[in-house]
Amino acid sequence: MTKSMNMKNLDSQNLESKNPHLANLDSKNLNPKNPHNVESCSSNCDCVSNTEDDFVKFTEEMKETHTILVPTMLPIHFRFMVNILKSYGYKAELLQNHGTELAQEGLRNVHNDTCYPALLVIGQLIDALKSGKYDLSKTALLITQTGGGCRASNYIYLLRKALKKSGFGDIPVVSLNFSGFEEGQAFRVTMPMLKKLVNAVIIGDVLMCLLNQSKPYEINAGESDELVSKWIERITDESQSKALVDFGALKKDVRAILNDFGKILRNNEPKIKVGIVGEIYVKYSPVGNNNLEEFLLSEGCEVVVPGFMDFCLYCMNDVMLENRLYGGSFAKKIIYKFIYNMFVGKQKTIYKMIKKHGIFTAPTSFEHTKKLIKGYVEEGMNMGEGWLLTAEMLELINSGVNNIVCTQPFGCLPNHIVGRGMMKVIKEKNPQSNIVSIDYDPGATKVNQENRIKLMLANAKM
Numbered sequence: 001m002t003k004s005m006n007m008k009n010l011d012s013q014n015l016e017s018k019n020p021h022l023a024n025l026d027s028k029n030l031n032p033k034n035p036h037n038v039e040s041c042s043s044n045c046d047c048v049s050n051t052e053d054d055f056v057k058f059t060e061e062m063k064e065t066h067t068i069l070v071p072t073m074l075p076i077h078f079r080f081m082v083n084i085l086k087s088y089g090y091k092a093e094l095l096q097n098h099g100t101e102l103a104q105e106g107l108r109n110v111h112n113d114t115c116y117p118a119l120l121v122i123g124q125l126i127d128a129l130k131s132g133k134y135d136l137s138k139t140a141l142l143i144t145q146t147g148g149g150c151r152a153s154n155y156i157y158l159l160r161k162a163l164k165k166s167g168f169g170d171i172p173v174v175s176l177n178f179s180g181f182e183e184g185q186a187f188r189v190t191m192p193m194l195k196k197l198v199n200a201v202i203i204g205d206v207l208m209c210l211l212n213q214s215k216p217y218e219i220n221a222g223e224s225d226e227l228v229s230k231w232i233e234r235i236t237d238e239s240q241s242k243a244l245v246d247f248g249a250l251k252k253d254v255r256a257i258l259n260d261f262g263k264i265l266r267n268n269e270p271k272i273k274v275g276i277v278g279e280i281y282v283k284y285s286p287v288g289n290n291n292l293e294e295f296l297l298s299e300g301c302e303v304v305v306p307g308f309m310d311f312c313l314y315c316m317n318d319v320m321l322e323n324r325l326y327g328g329s330f331a332k333k334i335i336y337k338f339i340y341n342m343f344v345g346k347q348k349t350i351y352k353m354i355k356k357h358g359i360f361t362a363p364t365s366f367e368h369t370k371k372l373i374k375g376y377v378e379e380g381m382n383m384g385e386g387w388l389l390t391a392e393m394l395e396l397i398n399s400g401v402n403n404i405v406c407t408q409p410f411g412c413l414p415n416h417i418v419g420r421g422m423m424k425v426i427k428e429k430n431p432q433s434n435i436v437s438i439d440y441d442p443g444a445t446k447v448n449q450e451n452r453i454k455l456m457l458a459n460a461k462m
């Protein structure tokens with residue numbers, strides 16, 4: 001998967017340089033809402049799939065009747081998202097199916113060259129459809145569509161092609177995107193919904209950060225997870241919290257969350273801190289990384305995972321950078337700058353609150369993380385997770401977390417450049433760092449991945 005960018009205003013030359021599938025397109029025929037040009041891609045290419053006219057649309061009536069199945073990615077944040085969708089009248093369900101069968105299902109329906117995150121997401125959705133749990137005449141699927149130059153923008157077309165191939169061609173697919181794709185569908189992200197989703201990212205990051213710092217030390221097992229569930233339900237219940245619509249209320253709830261987590265009884269046994277960075281899906285999704293966090297916990301570690309807001313800010317930063325480099329409308333520049341500054345400010349406020357509370361370690365702000373890439377990579381490295389991946393490794397080392405697992409889908413070129421490709425120079429400049437790069441794909445075994453991580457842990461220092 002890759003970052004979100006608004007493709008609408010990118011010129012075709014820029015698009016072509018970012019996506020090899022677009023390289024031979026006649027720029028006049030390029031449809032920015034659907035980067036697939038069926039004529040120009042080879043018949044073996046998995047991106048050749050469908051056009052806007054031949055897919056089943058999600059209609060107004062379906063809002064009442066259809067359950068939208070949501071694939072797993074960020075365990076906390078996506079629970080917020082599903083509850084927010086429900087508050088807007090959608091019936092939504094976060095999928096819980098997992099296991100090796102998902103990759104096999106993916107392999108049966110998409111080319112094995114396809115990015116592992118796409119393969120898993122498609123495998124998880126089709127596996128759910130085959131489970132018999134759902135009335136297929138009243139089921140829809142949701143997939144995120146980022147709009148970046150990487151293949152993640154095209155997962156929706158792969159999914160539709162896979163659905164046809166496996167006999168589920170009548171199932172509507174909706175896209176969660178902030179770039180205006182898939183117009184004409186009754187499912188859409190409105191501004192009020194977007195505001196709630198972004199505020200949920202801030203709270204989701206706080207909960208993820210506190211959970212990671214509490215779970216390894218809790219005396220009463222399960223207490224931290226219970227608090228996470230309690231706060232997701234409370235915050236997404238409008239009668240109990242206004243945190244998703246009002247920043248003052250959000251700060252009040254964050255204070256209460258900090259107090260709640262501060263009351264958890266903890267043992268003082270020292271733990272090895274291990275950071276997780278990488279491609280966004282395999283970094284966060286237990287389905288994608290074979291329950292990496294659970295494994296590290298079982299090895300007696302404290303997991304440190306950078307927040308999702310950093311990724312959102314990275315996406316906005318990229319739009320601003322492209323605007324600066326290639327030009328664009330002045331209005332767009334001002335709007336993005338305003339939104340970017342607003343969320344950088346909110347992030348800093350919340351991190352200051354965590355610091356002031358005194359029990360937990362606050363993550364460093366995005367602005368600080370961004371500065372760390374100087375002398376390593378340029379901001380223009382923006383395919384996949386781009387410079388952010390390098391920056392997150394540096395930020396972890398900078399804050400004393402020297403042991404790092406860099407998770408990457410096998411064959412994910414952009415992230416191998418900014419992830420594994422940067423490890424040598426990072427280690428040279430930071431000899432205390434202890435980084436291992438782990439590839440994830442259907443052929444990689446969990447045992448092998450865990451053994452490699454155990455080797456890294458054998459050299460780990462507190």
Ligand code: SF4
Pocket residue numbers: 001002115116117150151152153279383384385409411412413414415
């Ligand atoms: S190449 Fe990597 S970053 Fe790009 S879509 Fe595939 S997995 Fe995601």
